[in-house]
Amino acid sequence: MNRARALKSMLFLLLTFFIATACSDKKEEPQETAQEPTKMKVVRPVVKNPDTFVLEDYGTVRSIDPACAYDNVSHQRIMNLYEGLIAFDGSATDKFVPLLAEEVPSVENGGISDGGKTYTFKIRKGVTFHAGGELTPEDVAYSIKRHMVVDQDGGPMWMMLEALIGETSTRDKEGTIIPGIFEKIDKSVSVNGDTVTLHLPQPFPPLLAVLAYSYGGVILDKEWTIENGGWDGTLENAAKYNNPAFGSEPLHHISNGTGAYTMLKWEPSKSFIFERFDGYWGEKPALKTAIFRYNKEWSSRKLALQNGDADRVQVDTQYLPEVEAMKDVVVHSVPQLSVSAALFCQQVNPEANPNIGSGKLDGEGIPADFFSDAHVRRAFLHAFDRATYAKDVWNDRVVMPTSPNANGLPYYIRVPVYNFSLEKAKEEMQKAWGGKVWEKGFKMVITHNTGNAQREAAAHMLAENIMSLSPKFQIEVRNVDWKDYTVAYRKYQFPIFLIGWGADYPDPDNFLFTFMSSQGVYGKYMAYENEEVDRLCKEGRFEVDPEKRRAIYERLQNLWYEEAVGCMIYQKIDNFAYRSNIKGFVPHPMLDAAWEDLKKISK
Numbered sequence: 001m002n003r004a005r006a007l008k009s010m011l012f013l014l015l016t017f018f019i020a021t022a023c024s025d026k027k028e029e030p031q032e033t034a035q036e037p038t039k040m041k042v043v044r045p046v047v048k049n050p051d052t053f054v055l056e057d058y059g060t061v062r063s064i065d066p067a068c069a070y071d072n073v074s075h076q077r078i079m080n081l082y083e084g085l086i087a088f089d090g091s092a093t094d095k096f097v098p099l100l101a102e103e104v105p106s107v108e109n110g111g112i113s114d115g116g117k118t119y120t121f122k123i124r125k126g127v128t129f130h131a132g133g134e135l136t137p138e139d140v141a142y143s144i145k146r147h148m149v150v151d152q153d154g155g156p157m158w159m160m161l162e163a164l165i166g167e168t169s170t171r172d173k174e175g176t177i178i179p180g181i182f183e184k185i186d187k188s189v190s191v192n193g194d195t196v197t198l199h200l201p202q203p204f205p206p207l208l209a210v211l212a213y214s215y216g217g218v219i220l221d222k223e224w225t226i227e228n229g230g231w232d233g234t235l236e237n238a239a240k241y242n243n244p245a246f247g248s249e250p251l252h253h254i255s256n257g258t259g260a261y262t263m264l265k266w267e268p269s270k271s272f273i274f275e276r277f278d279g280y281w282g283e284k285p286a287l288k289t290a291i292f293r294y295n296k297e298w299s300s301r302k303l304a305l306q307n308g309d310a311d312r313v314q315v316d317t318q319y320l321p322e323v324e325a326m327k328d329v330v331v332h333s334v335p336q337l338s339v340s341a342a343l344f345c346q347q348v349n350p351e352a353n354p355n356i357g358s359g360k361l362d363g364e365g366i367p368a369d370f371f372s373d374a375h376v377r378r379a380f381l382h383a384f385d386r387a388t389y390a391k392d393v394w395n396d397r398v399v400m401p402t403s404p405n406a407n408g409l410p411y412y413i414r415v416p417v418y419n420f421s422l423e424k425a426k427e428e429m430q431k432a433w434g435g436k437v438w439e440k441g442f443k444m445v446i447t448h449n450t451g452n453a454q455r456e457a458a459a460h461m462l463a464e465n466i467m468s469l470s471p472k473f474q475i476e477v478r479n480v481d482w483k484d485y486t487v488a489y490r491k492y493q494f495p496i497f498l499i500g501w502g503a504d505y506p507d508p509d510n511f512l513f514t515f516m517s518s519q520g521v522y523g524k525y526m527a528y529e530n531e532e533v534d535r536l537c538k539e540g541r542f543e544v545d546p547e548k549r550r551a552i553y554e555r556l557q558n559l560w561y562e563e564a565v566g567c568m569i570y571q572k573i574d575n576f577a578y579r580s581n582i583k584g585f586v587p588h589p590m591l592d593a594a595w596e597d598l599k600k601i602s603k
Contacts (some may be wrong), residue, residue, distance in 0.1 A: 005240040048308050051288040051603050056295040058451025059313035059594050060269050065251035067150035067217035071486050072159045072594040080598050082257030084217035085121050089309045091588050095507040096212050100124050116203035121196050127281045131256045133221040140196045141189045148185045149238045154490040160216035163204040165187040168519045182238040186204045204559040209505035224256050234243040246487045260285045260599040269294055286602035296451035314576045316453045317394045322578045332576040334396045334587040337406050340500035342567040346370035347527035349492035350538045355445040363441040377564040379428035381418035383465035384567050399571035403557040404515035411553040415561045426469045441472025448498045450479040489525050503590045513537045
């Protein structure tokens, strides 16, 4: 009996030893001593390139000029190269931390005054730009003014212009520069010692969120920018730098920020390589290099993630089960304040436009104003099968929006939708253009950005269901590279363009104005104009009474349905798929799958 107990005790000790050894995180020592037993070797996944981060996706960069870029892929590049005055605090959308400002202005610290019309920022000292210049308050004031002076068509500066001077654009509807606009810009920002002050014509509550997220607060080196062809800082010459042609922006392919990373190399539609900036004023990031590779093929991206050749890849929802089954891979699913839609352009540019065929309603094309007929728009809306799309394309892991006001934003309501019915779609087409559409038929092209499987599926669904109504209806679906797509829709090239919008600031104004106002980033390029809509968008932006705002935004959401403005296709839940050894990811509802904050990432 004693021998049995002794044997059991010995087995227990041995088992305890092996469990402790196998579970230990301590690294193997280079030498063993006679006093220590031999330790069990633990096999761990090999970490490839421990100081390099590799991401593969299908997004391409249009421009890295902060005054002009306005897409999520360019945003990621710019916000790692440059910095603003403040940033979001972790996952919050209403709390902020200082960056190039020493503190976040508030009423309590005196940074916000005059009833919310004056914002004062104390500028951080000892900050160096990548090219060697030292940050000054003059750089900050120049940068904010420069971005507004440039104000490219379809660009992001409408927010700063609206907040600081009360105008959405520097130009009128005919494209003529508004008299005195540059003088207003100049007076809206001032320097006093080591502070910079923004002077607003009226309170603009979302201003801090705009500065934290958008390009309006990105800071440049004044002297370097001027040397490289940027605005020279004078009012007399401001018009020369206004609204540059796409691709000709002075800082299109060069950068000089204060961010934790510099641009080592950019090969458009191939790769973008970041390198750690050793002169960074803040905490030194762990990664030396980050490589973003363009890869539109899912099978190739999947293999790279599986083998550890990529630390993260773009994963569309239909491929999520494949990734969740992988070993050594972690997926973070993050609901986004972001919606996508198929938008109808009511006045296409017919000049040398391959997307509208003959340009006539003769069976070989469509006229430039084809979608100005509400019957045509409603026919396409009835042809979108929301339930099947959500199930087959998203595995039901998606929110199906009813208007541009994303679920999760203030004053959100569910409005009616045009239910899927090919019979109703047929009835609408029979009425379109006085019956001529049904009689003559038509040819056209629907486009989507290359690699985006969800938008591609929506485009094919619309095309196939409409073509099923009549053999006279012919629709081709084409893909266009993202950097070219963002230029083409702004030139009114697409009769239908499929595109998404992520929040610049968490407010319905940012969505309903964008999609519906004749001056909105998408409303403008749909050539959609409605006096009531424009008036309500303007009133809602500055209304401080919550109940009055509610009435305004509920009316706008209902007008989206009544006017059949466009076809909402999804509000996404983004999936961030990493190798399990990657640390530092911080989820945020405004930072989608194109985003990566490199200074927080480590292996």
